[in-house]
Amino acid sequence: MGVAFSDDTNRWTELEPGSGVFSYQRKDPKFFSLRSVVIKLNDGSVMVVSPIGAMSDSEMSEVQQMGSVRHLLCPNHFHNLGVKKFLQRFPDAKVLGGATGLPRLKKVLVTDVLDVATIRHLLPEHVELYVPEGLKSGEVWFKVWTKRGNVWLVSDAYFNMNNVPFNLMGMILRAGGTAPGFKVSRVFRLIAVKNKAQYRAWVQEKVSSDKPIAIVPSHGDFITAPDFLEKAVSLI
Numbered sequence: 001m002g003v004a005f006s007d008d009t010n011r012w013t014e015l016e017p018g019s020g021v022f023s024y025q026r027k028d029p030k031f032f033s034l035r036s037v038v039i040k041l042n043d044g045s046v047m048v049v050s051p052i053g054a055m056s057d058s059e060m061s062e063v064q065q066m067g068s069v070r071h072l073l074c075p076n077h078f079h080n081l082g083v084k085k086f087l088q089r090f091p092d093a094k095v096l097g098g099a100t101g102l103p104r105l106k107k108v109l110v111t112d113v114l115d116v117a118t119i120r121h122l123l124p125e126h127v128e129l130y131v132p133e134g135l136k137s138g139e140v141w142f143k144v145w146t147k148r149g150n151v152w153l154v155s156d157a158y159f160n161m162n163n164v165p166f167n168l169m170g171m172i173l174r175a176g177g178t179a180p181g182f183k184v185s186r187v188f189r190l191i192a193v194k195n196k197a198q199y200r201a202w203v204q205e206k207v208s209s210d211k212p213i214a215i216v217p218s219h220g221d222f223i224t225a226p227d228f229l230e231k232a233v234s235l236i
Contacts, residue, residue, distance in 0.1 A: 003148060003213045003224050012038070012062050015216075016146045020124060021153075022066065023216060024059070026052055032169065032178075033161055035218050036082070037153055038066055039142070041122040047071035047096070049142075050155065050218055051082035060089055069093050073116055075155035076137040076192065077101030079218065080108055087111075098131055101138015116140055130206070132157070134199030137192035143206075149213035156192065158232070159183045160220030182223055184235040193236075200236045207232055
């Protein structure tokens with residue numbers, strides 16, 4: 001059995017009491033799961049990672065109660081669909097992205113997008129920004145130190161969708177090697193990986209140094225199976 005975390009299905013849940021890191025997973029039986037994360041920053045504001053456009057007004061109000069929404073992060077250049085809705089609600093928020101993903105994000109969103117590295121100094125001590133080597137999609141990760149161990153927050157690098165619908169979407173997910181279960185999708189390999197050897201070596205080094213107890217993906221349940229660290233490298 002892996003480490004247990006509180007269920008964040010269709011509700012905001014703090015990763016660990018006092019961590020200031022909150023997770024929300026939107027599940028739709030006919031679609032695929034989406035996750036957004038909120039990180040409280042040193043100045044009292046919050047950063048919303050991968051804003052979800054389908055979030056209800058009450059769920060967005062919960063975010064507002066966590067702190068002033070000043071930053072919206074696209075954790076790769078594909079995770080931008082919810083940004084415009086959040087900007088309507090929080091017009092003063094700045095949009096952030098990984099360096100290699102900035103050109104596409106600026107083109108798609110038709111707005112200025114800043115390198116997430118510019119707000120590194122605002123992250124609390126127990127949260128560290130990671131920009132994986134060997135990728136070209138602007139993928140951004142975070143390492144969160146908890147009392148039980150390190151937790152990785154990733155974007156599309158890993159999937160863990162266990163309940164796949166039996167419809168066209170489900171067929172697409174299976175065909176793309178995206179589901180079911182703990183996966184690295186064929187799509188990610190094709191459009192996000194620039195240098196496989198470099199990326200794999202970087203992940204191996206981080207696995208060895210961090211020994212994370214869980215991976216929190218943008219799509220699917222927390223990854224905590226006993227052998228997930230070995231798979232995190234071997235699946236690449």
